[in-house]
Amino acid sequence: MACKVVERTANIIKGERFENKTVDEDLLQLPEEEKLWNIYLANKNKILTEIDNRNYDNVLILYARAFYDIIHLFFDKVLVNVEDEKLRNNRKVLLYLVNRLVTERVADLKEMEVLKDARS
Structure with missing residues (x-):
């Protein structure tokens, strides 16, 4: 389950560079974001x-x-890649923070998922 959270968040932030890595709470519009x-x-x-x-x-x-249940709900209800750049970046930073909570100091669990698939 942790692997799936990392995989889903990594897919949306892949290749992104964030100058500001802080979530602006004023830009959290939907209940799932909050x-x-x-x-x-x-x-x-x-x-x-x-x-x-x-x-x-x-x-x-x-x-x-x-994070497992909420990340799936988030992706079901929240459109991340909206036209509004500030809103889009805020949503991506939120996903970045969730992703990096584990991948920065433990492991990139997305890669572990690949290894699991290779053994099957």
Whole structure:
């Protein structure tokens, strides 16, 4: 489940460079955006603490439980690539932060998904 969260977020931010890596809460228009942002804020420190303690199993469990359902709901309800550049960038930064929470210091789980498929 954690692999799927990373894969879905990575696909939309692939090749992007973000000058500003801060979510502007005033630009969160839809309930799913706000919910994803609030879940990120509520879980970030717990996940980072587990990373610091090298409890990687717990990291993946916490990450999957926190983000799996909301990320699917987000992509079902929120159009990321809208014309409004500020809104589009804000949505992508939100996805970037969710993605990097695990990929920056643990592993690019998207790559692990590829390995799993290769063994099948």
